[in-house]
Amino acid sequence: MVKVEVLDKHISIAELEDMIRTGRVFTTPFSLNRSVYVINNHKKPQNVMVTDISLKGIQLNGAWISWEQLEQEGGIYGSEFDALNAIAANET
Numbered sequence: 001m002v003k004v005e006v007l008d009k010h011i012s013i014a015e016l017e018d019m020i021r022t023g024r025v026f027t028t029p030f031s032l033n034r035s036v037y038v039i040n041n042h043k044k045p046q047n048v049m050v051t052d053i054s055l056k057g058i059q060l061n062g063a064w065i066s067w068e069q070l071e072q073e074g075g076i077y078g079s080e081f082d083a084l085n086a087i088a089a090n091e092t
């Protein structure tokens with residue numbers, strides 16, 4: 001039976017290169033069950049919880065949001081400081 005497995009340090013370089021070549025390896029910008037800050041309407045950062053991540057979007061506090069929609073509204077950041085910096089940079 002084929003099942004999902006966590007990559008670890010025992011995987012060979014050849015296996016890893018094959019996974020990358022066939023598009024089976026992904027990185028996620030944030031970890032599950034972590035607090036992040038999302039900017040709503042380019043104005044104020046809001047603290048939310050990452051509950052799931054997919055290729056097309058991210059689930060924040062149980063609601064799915066596409067990556068494109070997040071980018072249009074102002075973005076998602078790992079800290080409040082980063083979010084406030086992004087707001088300040090867009091106002092100038």
